Amino acid sequence: MATHPKEHFAESLLKRAHSPDTASTILRERVKQRPLLLRPTSPDPSLNARSKRQYERLQKAKADRKSNKPKPLSAKRKRALCIYEIPKEQQRYAIYEPMHTMWCGYMREVLGLSGGKRVFVDANSAGPMLVSADYHGALVEVTRSRCVSRVGLKGIVVKDTKFTFEVVTGKDEVKAVPKEHTVFRFEVPFECREGDGEAKQPLVFEIHGSQFENRAPERANKKVKAHFDPDL
Template sequence: MSSKTHIAQALLARAHSPDTAETLFTERIKQKPLYLRPTSPTPADNRSRRRLHRLRKKEYFIRHQKPKPLSAREKRESGVYKLLKEECKYEIFKGLNQMWVAYMLEILDLGPGGGGWRVQQQQQQQQEKRQENGQEKPRKLVSALAHGSKLVSADFHGAEMEVVRSRCPGRVGLKGIVVRDTKFTFVVVTEKDEMKTIPKEQTVFRFCVPLPDTKGAAEKPSSEEDGEGDEESRNLVFELHGSQFQNRPVDRANKKFKWRNVDYL
């Protein structure tokens, strides 16, 4: 029986000599491995490739993204805003009150080196001259038109607040240093080391900002009454209406306030 000649061998025999054709057929065609695979991937392969790409992309973004902020519920459960009883001491927060006073003097431009500081020195000299001549006192340094927008945008953590008017008579007279300023409440620590939560609604608060001593050394008063009057004259006294102040410190920083009528209690 004669085996059928391979078509490639017949074509090579026409173009080359018998020995060359046999060598080419053996090395280039007969002994060359033939890899059998599908010409295109199957739908299952495409699906697995897409799934692998999706998982790698998700892993990359999870590895490089910022930590997710805690929700309000998670913050309450973790106790981020809780103050320990042993830390709620009035003496501890006195330092915070001193820092807040310096912060308020800077806002009102009354700190050392500010324009208000120089004006204060000049007006104090004028006041002394006018008192000697029996004339009236000069105008005030701080006005609602010039400093009102700065005061409503200020941060009151560390301020010493006192309730002067309220719809609830039991709140009147409460005084302490603000340790937490929320949207609807002030949390203060009193001199008795008690933490009180005072709602802002229908409540008027009073806080004082002591003026810096322009002379460098304060003269001691001869009597207690003169000392009290001198101390009051060196303090800027402000009243804050809580019903118009129901927003967080973060929101107050960039908020534009409008003039409006205030319902007095």
């Protein structure tokens, strides 16, 4: 007595969703006649001396590439190498005077004073610009501070950190002035042009260092509200 071939389990599942002819076609094209792609396996290095030497060369090359990749310096290593310290021979006020001249031109552009089109600024319009400005090169003077000995300190900003302004003074000394509880004053002179009769007085600004306790790139998106500071 002839026995019927056992139905493939995939065909029985396909018949639940398709007609018998469609199920048979899908089974034949997608299952039975589907090519099986094989990837040649690597020989066991322990059984083949040549393969073992090749394997060891590949592992050595991989380790060399990993070891040659430079690693970022840690904060402790940066302090030990004094990467952010200004060398003693470069702590001279005369070196940074040209940078202050460039900064004055930069501030005139920020405040819209270039070209003589504008001669007046108010706190509402200038405040957001001053907060987002860069102060490397600014000639600042401490006008108010909880530490009385810092009042009157004047110098060009050579480093603007999160909590301090590092300035080089006229005595060729670098001083770190904390921003907290300190008011700084700086001037922005008008552009000198030929034919001007009387020289204009520079614009004088005072900023509260407590409002600038952010790194320079982070201050661009910071919003500062005008309010009275009771700490001073």
